[in-house]
Amino acid sequence: MNEGANLKLYSTKGGVTEVTPRLAEAEVHVQHLVEAGMETLLGVQFLASEYSTGPVHGGRIDSLGLDENGSPVVVEYKRGVDAGVINQGLFYLSWLVDHRAEFERLVRDRLGVSAAAQVRWSSPRLICIAGDFSRYDVHAVREHRRSIDLVRYRLFGSDLLGLETVASTGGRLSTAGRARRSLAAPMGDVAHLAPLDELKQALHETLLGLGDVTLVQRKTYRAYQRLRNFACVCPPQKTKILVYVKVDPKEVDLVPGFTRDVTGLGHHGTGNLEVQLRTQRDVERAQDLFRAGYAAA
Template sequence: MSNLKVFRLRGGRATEISGASVGVERELQALIEANMEAMLGIRFLVTEYRTGRHSGRIDSLGLDESGTPVIVEYKRSRDQNVINQGLSYLSWLHDHHHEFESVVKNKIGAEAAAEIDWSNPRIVCVAGAFTRHDIVAIEMIGRRIDLVTYRIFDDVLTLQLVAAKAGVAPSSGRTMLDAPRSSGSPAPKSVQQYLDEAPQDLRDLCRDLDEVLLSHSDVQKETQVHYIAYRRIKNVATVRVQPRNRVLVVNLRLNPDSVELHDGFSRDIRGLGCLGIRDGVELRIGSRADLARSVALIQQSVEAS
């Protein structure tokens, strides 16, 4: 975080505010748990969850906006063991799907528990700093891991995504690592399969949309089962492919009340239970003219994420 400078402006003069870490690790954990959805886009489930025979306690368990299980670990400063701890608890999670589903059911509801996406569980490590070795390590590990640094400036908390690894790309199914599937139940078709079956002009349009979204240097791309996610700490956009309608369906993190909506192009999706970004604006992009109309809205979504 040494590249982040914060200044207080008074009477045209700038005075630098020195950043600090929290006094104790639990203070950081409690602060983020109380505001997890706003800060990280993750619905908080439970704190200090005991893992039985693994003889550990997961700092926080959550469910992200993609319906993916999330393990969150905290360190007030720099600690190379935070990634190892997260990986150990990920091993527990792979063996305890039903236990996690029970937590989700009790905290959020049966519908959320039934729709958990087990294809690529996620680890989020929050710490005062990470080393270059940490960043290289998550590239080699091959699991879905985010490294997030924090700093406190007076009453301002900053979070910065310093590295993110997408992990193993999901297949067409919702589950992974021998997750149970009822016999005779076909795997749902993945967004990649829909894209592969799409006409060439729609694939070209998806490629152009991809370039627009990734033109923002800190936006990460992750292919999920049902959509392609573009995110910073939280999702910026989620993209689904509808070959039959020859459109790309794009959900953006925007307040619908702040956007002029147009029939057939944009709509308010609050309360509709959509995949990906649930409470925002949906765009239907079927042409390059539609894509051009979407650029300014995409920029707003990036700034809001």
């Protein structure tokens, strides 16, 4: 697959000059770049690099992390195309699931007791970052029961890194197709709020319709995720549904009663822009905000 090769980047300083994309000289270069900015790039808190799986297993996990929903994350890197990256990553993911206590100790040591208590084992993730992937890789991921993201990278010039999600699946119960059938999962008692129940369904379909979306269910919110969360939906309140979107509020014309800047304010889920939905018309009004969040994720 070489769709990424069609993307062209140009410098406009002193005229228009194409910035030629290239691969890293070594796999470790990509690893260091991603680990240095993992939370910004992947929405994952960095925990460890080259983590040893012990003398019996005899391996080293490139990077370990914890995503914004509390899911453990294994990140594996390849400089170019490597047919073994997915199987290698799954091998390490299986080891991780079998060593939960060890991972939770690592989280506690790096991020604290509260973070360790919130680790979510229902859908551990594998993120593979490589120069490219074959169509067989993409097909295999979409048929797999694990949560896997394939991410293509390119370097531009001396200081630009590009990442593109090639394929993504949310595991057993979280792929877009399965997510459509799982809306009946409890998000609060809405049996007596038929209009809000319909609003929740319309919102759900709208968010899933943006593309390759993974659904992550937590106790206090439902996250809609591409590579990172782009929208978090809280259980319906009496008259409205609150959605927190990964969009910079400073770039939005805020409308009282519809959108609010919650930067620095405590709330469930992730995202600094609060969108208040009371009618299906509000869902339509918010579509551009949802698209912007999805595009940035």
